[in-house]
Each structure stands twice: as structure tokens, then as C-alpha cells.
Amino acid sequence: MTVFIIRRLMQALVVVFLMSIIVFFGVNVIGDPVAMLISPDADQAEMEAAIRRLGLDRPIHEQYFAFIKGAATGDFGRSFIFGEPALKLILSHMPATLELAFTALFLAVAIGIPLGLYAGLYPDSPISKGIMAGSILGFSLPTFWVGLMMIMLFAVHLQWLPATGRGDTGTFLWFETSLVTRDGLSHIMLPALNLALLKISLAIRLTRAGVREAMGQDYVKFARAKGLSPRRVILVHVMKNILIPVVTVMGLELGSLIGFSVVTETIFAWPGMGKLLIDAILQLDRPIVVAYLMIIVLFFVLINMIVDILYSILDPRVRLQEQGA
């Protein structure tokens, strides 16, 4: 296990390093931040001065080495437009995104698995057909379109829930989160549901497929033949085997939720790091873009590792050490 974790972390470092090269040189190709950020009133001399202040007059490899040197000590440079350390800005926006992603994941599991179970057990019932049709809609509709529809319906017309932003935050253990206040919960409802939609469909389909497959397997037939109650067969034997792939996939989907939150955060003005990223891209705030990607790479490698470990605990047939040999 320890060897496995160390190896994984080493791989992560290599990946982060490679990514830093690609991303750093990549973002330095597009546009000229100063041409966009500078006040039109400024004259040519002032533009030159701004280029020097931001260090953009230096050769790119020199800029890169300066960046790497800083990054090694946790300094990813300063945001061009906010003038604050990029890392600090991203970390301060991270809780909002994480709480959105986890809430969406919770919704996906809480709604998706029961529906999928039903659809798998009674594949021919009209309700199941309805569930499956709904799940196809769920991953066919573009998230941004559904998001706006939700705002129109629940916030503008019915006025049940607020349309934008994050609500009041409270402290839970040592976290600042909006999940512990009523105001916060009312604010997170729409964006989390919007973000979860795709994953609810996924959970339904995974569970249904798993159930249908399991029902035909010998061990289920055997359990039934032994006279176990259908409830026990389903809850103990079937669920145990279904949960493994579902947990794995859903865990991996956490990354995708964080990635997709860019869209949801844009529509609902949710102050997370996805919105920070898209704003940074549109405004050529290079340090933020680079730092975001570095962090997200680390983050995903970490998620993967945790999922693998969980997987090995749930399914003893999987041996961690065998991988990556």
C-alpha cells in the first residue's frame, strides 16, 4: 500500500511537471494581456512600462524558470487582474466549488441509485421506461440550457429559490460552508441539481445495468433457490456487487463534476473556482489559469488514488501492488 501511494505520488509529480510546461507555454501563446488590461487612455510608453511590470518583456523560458522556482515554494505568481497570489485566490474559491460538487454527487447517488434499482428490477414496467427515458433526457440536454430553464421556473416565476450566488456560510467543524445555513441551502439547491442532472442519469443507468446483469448470475439464482426473501437477495447480494462499479464511477465523476461546474457556476454566478477559471481564460489572467490546472491535476491524481484504494477495500480480488508494475 505504501509503495503504491509513493509510486502514485511520484507519477503525479511527473504529470504536474509536464502539465506545467504545456500549460505555461500554451497560455503564453494566446493574446497579449497588457493590450487587453491596460486603460485605453494609456500611451505607448505606459504600455511598455506595464509589460515590464508584469515581467512579460523577459524571454519565455526565463519566465518559465522563474515560475517553476516560485512554484517549488508554493508561489504560483500573482494574478494580473486581482494583484493577489494566484494560489490564494484559487484556494479561497475552492470550498464553494467542492461543496457544490459534493452536494451534486450526493444528489446523484441519493436519486440515481434507487431509481436505477427500480428500473433494473422491473425493466418492463411503464415507470421504469419513464425513468430510462428521463435519464436519456438527463444526459442529452445541455447543462447550461437546463440551468437557465431552472432559473426561469423556480426563481423568476415561482420565486421559491434564489437565482444567483452563494448564501450565508456557517462553520461546521473547521469548514466554512453554506451547507449549514438555511440561506446557504436555499442557494445551493438549483445549482447543485443542475450540476447533478447528468450524474443522476449516469447513476440510474449504471445501477440498472448492474442489477440486470446480477439478476441473471448464478449466485443470485442460487440465493433465490435457497429461499432467501427477495428483499434480502436484492439488498444484500445484488447491492453488494453493484455498489462497487457504481462507487468507482461516481468517485471518478467527482472530477468531472468539478470540471463541469464551470458551466453551472457561470449561469448561477456561483463564486467557485470554475467561474474564476473561465473569467481568467477570458481575461488572459495567465497565472490563475496555470495555477488552476496545476492544482486540478494534483487533485485528480489524488481522487484516482483514493478511488483505487477504496476499490481494493471493497473488492479484495483487486491488488494495488500489481498495478503500474
Place this chain on the structure above:
Amino acid sequence: MTDTQIIAPVPAKAETPFAQFRAEFFESKIAVGALITLGIVVVLALLAPWITPQNPYDLAQVDVMDARLPPGEEAFSGYTMWLGSDGSGRDLFSAILYGLRISLAVGVASGVIALFIGTFVGLFAAYVGGRVETLIMRFVDLQLSFPASLVALMLVALLGKGVDKIILALVVSQWAYYARTVRATALVERHKEYVEAAICLGLSKARIMFRHILPNCLGPLIVVGTVQVASAISLEATLSFLGVGLPQTQPSLGVLIANGFEYMLSGRYWISVFPGLALLLTVVSINLVGDHLRDVLNPRMKK
């Protein structure tokens, strides 16, 4: 090839696997309906230049005086805009069909290229095995752990706007799905008797890979492919909404919806709703077909 064979309720044993597959596929009315819908959508998109009243990409034919006309209004130049017009005066019916062309082209082109690359890499990994295989598959896993949306978003942000660039971004964000599918199937097939028999016969490894194993991977590949094409179309729409997708003057469906987004609260529902419905229809029918294909091609799912 006669119809009677196709609709025969229980396929006879003597039939070819393809005929059997066809018969099973046509069992589902929903899937057949979706396939027909998809066919109509594709034909309409292909015929767009001949059946639309306007070429929405030719600025000389579009008049801003026609902007935001509700459905059924007559345009300055005389024809009726059955689905209304958008903020620049484009006839929405024409714009949707032209947009469909772009969206489908982007989805299919990126899907096909990703399929080729992914299949090749997956087969190659299964073929060489050992350390190289491990390395390739680690890389595939790594890429899969990144959300495709984020990979595509970054790439488009770096590359800039344009059809070619968005296709490239979609290919890069999707090829790994195919690679994983092919490699997984190939590994299963490799241990089957017919492959072992082929090995005993002394056939070359490459020949076994391409002539024997690859055909058996086609089923899963088709399923993954349909899903990926649908998601590519959807992803293109999302990127366009975020402002990094395709150019506005030659709008894809995604750009049309994104532009219509601005009009949602203004009561001009048609500017966003009709392109949205067109996208929905296309993506849902692809997904329905793909979904049913999965059921038909996956033997373990059969009752």
C-alpha cells in the same frame, strides 16, 4: 435481405449474426423511431442548401431589419419565417439546418478521428503488452480522470475559435474512451479459444489483432461511438455557450442556443427554444439508438 426475415420474431439459427442483430435491434419501437428521426435529421441537414429559403451564412441574404421576428412572420424579402428569426435577422429554420450541419459534422468528424486513434492505441497496447502497455494505459487512465469538458475547454482556449480547432479539442478529450474500450475487449478476446487456435496455427500477431480481435471489438466500439458523438455535439454547444466555441457568424446549433440564451427572459422564446429542440432531438435520438445497441450487443444483458 427480405423483410420477412427482418421482422421474424424468433431469429432462426441459420441466420448470419448480422441478420440476427438486425432483427433484435428492430424489436424495439423506440429505437426504430429514434433511428428514423435521426435519419430525417441527417437528411435535412445534408439537404440544407437546397431546402432552406435563405443561406444564413451569406450576409447579403440576411437583413438586420428582419431581426427578432416571431414565428410565422413574413420577412422583408417575402418568404415566411416559420420559426421566426434571430437577433441578426437570420431565418431560424435555415439557421437551424445549417447549424445542424456544422454540429453533426463536428460531432461525427471528432468521433471518427478519435475512434481511429483510440482503436489503434488500444489495439497496439493489447498487442505489445508488457511495460509499454502499462505505460500507455496509465496515460489513458490519467487522461480519463480529467473531465473531457475541462480538457476541451483548455484546448479551445489555447487554440482559439474555429471548426478545425474544436474538432481537435474534442478528439483529444475523447480518444482515450475508445482506447480503453478496445483494449479491454481485446484482452478478453485474447484468451478465447479461437484466438488460441489462431496462435497455434502460427498466424502472425498483427494478423490476429486486426483480422480476428478487431472485428469482435466493433460492437462495444459502436456503442461508445454513438454516446461519444452525442456528447461531442453537446460539448460543442457548451463550449460555444462559454464563449470559446465556434464563431458567431456561422453559427452551429450550440452557438444558436447560446445566442438565444440572451433572449430567454425577453419573451423571444423562439430564438433559443427551437435550436434547443433541434439539438435535443438529435442528441436524444443518437443516444436512444446507442442505448438500444448496447442492449442488443451485450450478451449478458439478454434475458
Place this chain on the structure above:
Amino acid sequence: MKHLILAAGLPFAVLVAGAQSATAETLTIGLAAEPTSIDPHFHNVGPNNAIATHIFDHLVKRDENQQQMPGLAVSWAPIDDLTWEFKLREGVTFHDGSAFNADDVVCTFERAPNVPDSPSSYGTFTKGKTVERIDDFTIHIKTEAPYPLMPNDIANVAIISDDTGCTATTADFNDGSAAIGTGPYRFASFTPGENLTLQRNDDYWDAAPEFETVDYRFLKSGPTRVAALLSGDVDMISGVPTTDIATLQNNDDISLSQGVSNRVIYLHMDQFRDVSPFVTGPNGEEIPNPLRDVRVRQALSMAVSRDAIVDRVMEGTAIKAGQLLPEGFFGISPNLQPVEYDPEGARALLAEAGYPDGFTMTIHGPNDRYINDARIAEALGQMFSRVGIKTSVETMPRSVYFSRASSGSPEGEPEFSFILVGWGAGSGEASSPLRSLVHTYDSERGFGSSNRGRHSNPEIDAIIEQALATVDDAARQDLLAQAMEMAIETVAVIPTHFQVNTWAARDGLSYVPRTDEYTLAMSVTKD
């Protein structure tokens, strides 16, 4: 402000939201353009300057029409050709209780041009000026040449305190420890990319604003902003999209306020290359640059239906432009009217210039910078196509657009042939667009910095330069108007329209629209 989760009961929800806003005296504003820093000397852009105006004062204030008013200076005047004297206001205190005097001004002018990492420095306004403290409440500002725009420049520099502000870093301002000014609001909290909260300064030297607490929320997406207003999340929004104005006008719970801005949308044409990269013959062959011919430029201006742009693209919220600043601004010419739409005349002129079959051209423009910019570019493409100029339109995000438009060619010159751009006259008078857009490009002396068409006319240059050295207002007005007329006559640029800005608030609030596009909580009143 707590929202309640209500299972049902729409009228109740509305009542609750409305009642809370009224009693708590909190004003929540959804801002289209977010400030990036509280440091008033970090980034010289509109949104930051607008927020700085809440917390800090300037020596010279500007009213809603950008007319100058006494701020922390009670009076100012040139005492000789090279010296301006400012008399400072006595009895003003900073939010921390310390008194305002000349030392604060001196140190402000030292800090303003020297903020580290500033992407757009306030050096633009302080360069060439030396501040001298005469006594506690008198300062002299000296220049090397006569400088009539002194008060205009000074109005952009927010005064910070020499105790807390002058040695502070940008981060100190953002966390509030240095955000101590003399302005009508005190800093309460700031989260970049999310919101900013301000508390009323009850000791303000001028009329105190109406609302005790102001909560600015940054909502960049137009539909999201409108949805936030309609759902009661915010009391007021800036930058109402033109598409939603008609619906909001018909909504009894919403009141709108509109005002013309100092921003003109105009077209720049390549006038410096013999062969322009995005202009070719009717069949795509290389031709000598037609845009250097004044008749072609006139024809292009006549081909633009400004009525169609205003009515159809902008849905009525814009004003046709015949020069670079709207009516009421200093330095405009009373003789200039918007060019009439005349497609036949345009065709005739093109034929006369030797282009009976027109030519092929690409318009480049941004798609996320000005109101409806991409749609305007498309409409222009349609109009030019109708007079025989085969036009294609390419729009791109401003992050890519501006660097290419300014210096994207292999030689570092402007890349495009025909571009759509906007210009807001920050100084509130006509020398601003004239010196930057019309004057010959001259990086040594800082002229023509945004002259992306490289139009060059020594006669106009001479008049502009003369105006910039004329301290007498009446004489300067005449010179600027003359330069403006010449620029329009030779079609140095083609102005299309002036933007009109719209704010929307829930019924019962009203906003005084401003030409500088600022959203100021001080300008919001209850009916």
C-alpha cells in the same frame, strides 16, 4: 439577508423580500463589471474607479455628466503657464478619524504611478506633474509645458491617507486594513469575484448617501443579472441587456433609468498599407488598398444605416453618432450630423473611385466588449454587402482581439484592415478621442496610441497639439471642434453610434444615469 425556503406561496415570498430590503436599509446591487481590487491605484479601469469613488474622494469630483465639481479641493486655477494651484478642503477626516491635509495629496501622487504589478497604471494621470506642498491646505502642481487638462487628470486620482495608505500593498487594500479613505462609504468586506460590502460613512463632509449598507454582487452574465433582479435577489442591476429592456419596461415592479454614455462605437480603416491584408478585389485578387481613398471611406460611411443599428440591433437604446462624443460634451462641433444612409450614393462614390464592382473585405470586431458588438459587426457586414462590397465578419473574444488589432501583424503593426472598436472619453472632453484615435501614431510623444487605422493628417495633428497646449477654455473648445470637423470630413474614422446605458431597479428606487458608465450607490435614491 436570509432567504426563506418556502414550499409554496409566491406572494408571501415577494412580500418578505421586499419588506426586508426596505427596513434593513441594505441596498443590493448586481454589477455587470466587477472591480478587481480595492486598491484605487492598482488597475486603471472603469469598474475599479467606480468602486474607488465610494471609499475614496478625489480632489476634483465629477457629476453624472462628467462635469467637474469641487471634491477634496475647493478650488483650482492655473497661477502661471506651468503651475496649477489647488486649495484643499478643511475639516475632512478619513474613516479612521485622522485629518486630511496636503501631506496626503503629496504621498498619493508618489504612490499612484508606482504600484507593483499594476496592469494599467495611474501614471497616465500623474506623469509630467510635480506636486508641491505650499501649506496644509494648498498645493501647487507644476508641469513642463502648459497643461489645460490638469483638473481632468487629477479627477482620476483617488486620495489615500499618508498614515495608512501610502505604504500599503494592494493586498492591504483588499483585506480592508488600508482601505481607508474620506469617501461616502466605508469598506466592510471584499471577496474577489464574489461581492463587496460597504457601510455608510456618517461623518461624510458632503451629503450622506441614502443607504446604510450596500452589497455589491458581481454578476457578469446578462440574463443571470436580470433573473437576479426579477427573483428579488438584488434590488438593482447595471448593464441591462438591450434584449431585456422592453420586457422590463412593461414590468410594473421594475423601474429603468437610461443615459447616453461617453462611449462612441466607431470603425477604423487601414490607411497605412499599400496593400491591406483583409481587402482584396471582387474575385479575391490582390488590389491596392482602396481604404486610402477618401471617397471609398465616405461611401462606407454612407452605406451604414445608423437607424437600423439603433432600432434593430440596439433595440432603440443607442444614439446615432456623427462625431466622437455626444451632445453636451466639451470640444464637440455643433455642425456635425450623423451621415445619412444612402446606398445609391455609396455605390456611385465607389464607382467614381474606380470600384464599380466593389471589393472584398473582412470586418473584425470583438464579441464580448461592447453592447451587442458581434451583432453590430454582422449588421455592418450586411450593409456593406448591399452596396457591392463582399464582406465577411469575424468576431473574437477581446482577449485575442485587442492585441491583434493593435499589433498583430508580423511587423508589429495593426493586423486587420477594417475594425469595429469603441472609445469612452475618460476625461469627458473631445481631446481624449482626438489625440488617441485621430492624431498620427507617434509612440515617442504618446499620440495616436489607439490609432489602429494609422490615419495621418499633419494639419489635424497641429490643431490637436495646439488645443492640448491652450489653457483658455473657449479657444480650446474652438480648436477641438475644428479638429473634430476635419477628422469627420476626411473620414479618419467612421462613428456609428453612442452607447446608451441602462440600469434597472425594483420599483421605489431610482438611479441617476451617468455618462461615465459608473454605478454608484450614492446616486440611488428612494422615491
